[in-house]
Amino acid sequence: MHTSKDRHPPAAAGTRRVNYRYFGVEQSGTCGKCGARTLAFCAALDDLGLERLAAIRHDVRLDAGDELFDDGDAASDIYNLVSGCIRLFKLLPDGRRQVTGFVLPGEYFGMVTADRFPYAAEAVTESRACRFPRRGLEDVADRHPALQRRLLHMAWDEVTRMQGQILLLGRKTPQERIATFLLTLAQRYARIGVAASPLLLPMNRGDIADYLGLTVETVSRTFTRWRKMGLIELPRSSEILLRAPDELAELADAS
Amino acid sequence: MHTSKDRHPPAAAGTRRVNYRYFGVEQSGTCGKCGARTLAFCAALDDLGLERLAAIRHDVRLDAGDELFDDGDAASDIYNLVSGCIRLFKLLPDGRRQVTGFVLPGEYFGMVTADRFPYAAEAVTESRACRFPRRGLEDVADRHPALQRRLLHMAWDEVTRMQGQILLLGRKTPQERIATFLLTLAQRYARIGVAASPLLLPMNRGDIADYLGLTVETVSRTFTRWRKMGLIELPRSSEILLRAPDELAELADAS
DNA sequence: CGTGACATTGACGTTGGTCAACTACCGTGG
DNA sequence: CCACGGTAGTTGACCAACGTCAATGTCACG
Numbered sequence: 001m002h003t004s005k006d007r008h009p010p011a012a013a014g015t016r017r018v019n020y021r022y023f024g025v026e027q028s029g030t031c032g033k034c035g036a037r038t039l040a041f042c043a044a045l046d047d048l049g050l051e052r053l054a055a056i057r058h059d060v061r062l063d064a065g066d067e068l069f070d071d072g073d074a075a076s077d078i079y080n081l082v083s084g085c086i087r088l089f090k091l092l093p094d095g096r097r098q099v100t101g102f103v104l105p106g107e108y109f110g111m112v113t114a115d116r117f118p119y120a121a122e123a124v125t126e127s128r129a130c131r132f133p134r135r136g137l138e139d140v141a142d143r144h145p146a147l148q149r150r151l152l153h154m155a156w157d158e159v160t161r162m163q164g165q166i167l168l169l170g171r172k173t174p175q176e177r178i179a180t181f182l183l184t185l186a187q188r189y190a191r192i193g194v195a196a197s198p199l200l201l202p203m204n205r206g207d208i209a210d211y212l213g214l215t216v217e218t219v220s221r222t223f224t225r226w227r228k229m230g231l232i233e234l235p236r237s238s239e240i241l242l243r244a245p246d247e248l249a250e251l252a253d254a255s
Numbered sequence: 256m257h258t259s260k261d262r263h264p265p266a267a268a269g270t271r272r273v274n275y276r277y278f279g280v281e282q283s284g285t286c287g288k289c290g291a292r293t294l295a296f297c298a299a300l301d302d303l304g305l306e307r308l309a310a311i312r313h314d315v316r317l318d319a320g321d322e323l324f325d326d327g328d329a330a331s332d333i334y335n336l337v338s339g340c341i342r343l344f345k346l347l348p349d350g351r352r353q354v355t356g357f358v359l360p361g362e363y364f365g366m367v368t369a370d371r372f373p374y375a376a377e378a379v380t381e382s383r384a385c386r387f388p389r390r391g392l393e394d395v396a397d398r399h400p401a402l403q404r405r406l407l408h409m410a411w412d413e414v415t416r417m418q419g420q421i422l423l424l425g426r427k428t429p430q431e432r433i434a435t436f437l438l439t440l441a442q443r444y445a446r447i448g449v450a451a452s453p454l455l456l457p458m459n460r461g462d463i464a465d466y467l468g469l470t471v472e473t474v475s476r477t478f479t480r481w482r483k484m485g486l487i488e489l490p491r492s493s494e495i496l497l498r499a500p501d502e503l504a505e506l507a508d509a510s
Numbered sequence: 511c512g513t514g515a516c517a518t519t520g521a522c523g524t525t526g527g528t529c530a531a532c533t534a535c536c537g538t539g540g
Numbered sequence: 541c542c543a544c545g546g547t548a549g550t551t552g553a554c555c556a557a558c559g560t561c562a563a564t565g566t567c568a569c570g
Contacts, residue, residue: 088418092427092508092509098425111411111414112415113415138404142404145396145398148404149393151407152396152407155407155411156366157368159414162417163373166421166424169424170465170467171465173557174558210425211425213425213426215559216517216518217518218558218559220518220519221518223518224519237567254347428526459549460548461548469526472528473527474549478549479550491535513570514568514569515567515568516565516566520563520564522562524557524558525558525559528553529554530551531550533549533550534548534549535546536548537546538544539542540542
């Protein structure tokens with residue numbers, strides 16, 4: 001039952017045709033010139049702290065489809081996304097997949113207290129990230145309360161975001177879920193300075209469906225319906241124009 | 256559609272008939288004798304830190320059904336549950352409800368960076384909690400890295416727990432959800448030293464349904480089916496005997 | 511062009527939600 | 541002690557929404 005069985009190619013499948021010129025700013029090896037720095041946790045640090053952080057930092061470059069880590073891998077590192085998009089997901093034994101989140105530039109992921117990751121991470125698009133040994137990062141954090149506090153606040157924000165997702169999955173209709181998804185994505189883009197119209201969908205229909213607890217067919221049909229109603233336009237499958245965001249907002253919260 | 260419309264009595268409704276002798280240890284006004292201290296975030300503190308924390312701490316006592324705070328209330332405080340059980344939930348405009356979590360002794364809640372709570376909190380049973388002004392708590396945390404780190408780790412654990420719930424809501428069948436719920440509850444009880452057999456259900460069917468994204472009817476029918484299959488016993492509606500935890504575990508992860 | 515992955519569309523059926531009745535339980539008051 | 545009332549829980553009948561299965565369309569790249 002449900003969906004998403006046998007739908008997971010051996011990773012590193014087809015690169016998606018999306019233009020990511022403006023998707024997360026480039027990083028040039030040094031933290032000083034990193035475009036994500038005003039967003040990421042490193043923003044909390046002074047020069048000394050930044051230096052300490054840079055000393056333990058590793059550069060990670062990923063192509064679309066690349067696996068960062070798998071469910072069950074040793075959780076020794078924490079990642080900070082600089083550009084691109086990462087999907088985090090869990091699998092059930094029979095192959096059903098739940099995407100628990102999409103990571104956008106400036107967000108960190110991989111934070112767990114256990115010694116193994118309880119989920120997997122893959123690049124949705126070409127991406128760049130900083131990798132920090134958890135131990136080392138925590139040492140720096142212990143010496144820089146501002147960083148520690150920043151990490152804490154970002155974790156709290158993540159909890160808040162996930163509560164919204166739990167409401168969505170537990171009680172919203174397919175329409176409401178999809179509308180919420182589009183509007184939330186647009187908001188997140190706005191926060192990181194990415195143009196929100198046309199709205200770029202780095203992830204494919206399968207990712208969206210597995211994120212929203214639906215099937216690709218339901219996502220597809222809903223888009224088609226809205227296109228026919230004039231609420232949206234779909235110049236390409238990875239690009240959406242929100243023609244009537246207000247009506248979508250009503251659908252998202254609906255009575 | 257869905258469920259849980261008009262199902263929310265004006266709060267402080269009927270007290271639930273559950274024996275909570277063993278449910279969370281009593282606190283006697285001073286942190287030194289608090290039974291939750293080895294579990295809660297205060298465990299990370301030395302005597303000086305504990306003193307500083309005690310200085311800003313307020314005692315909260317709640318009867319079953321009492322509201323702690325509502326969605327939209329000013330989020331000036333953070334709570335640490337000492338005994339009892341709290342439900343956190345969000346409502347949609349038409350009354351659909353999603354319980355985002357049940358708080359057990361030793362866990363903290365109310366952590367948000369925004370200035371308003373994005374969810375409500377009510378006591379499921381008679382409960383006791385510590386209330387700390389967020390500002391004050393963060394000041395203490397800045398001076399005690401061990402506390403700060405502890406708060407961070409507890410937040411990370413919460414994120415991990417919520418990812419499991421997201422998988423449950425997005426991809427598990429009703430059977431799987433309910434089995435997962437029972438087993439997870441038993442595990443959490445074990446952690447805090449509460450007897451797991453018979454398994455006490457402080458919350459009613461409506462709470463369970465709203466937590467699992469189901470209806471009361473589905474929860475009820477599933478219990479009945481399992482009872483007839485000999486997997487569980489229901490001496491009273493708030494008490495469950497897990498006769499075949501292994502089979503339940505299979506149902507929980509199912510193929 | 512040809513190929514393969516992704517997306518869309520259609521037909522169909524099952525599952526779990528809806529609605530409604532009934533039962534069990536417990537506390538209260540006569 | 542029993543009758544009553546109210547709430548929570550259970551059970552049954554019904555049905556529509558969304559998932560399943562399958563075919564077709566589209567697009568990008570070689």
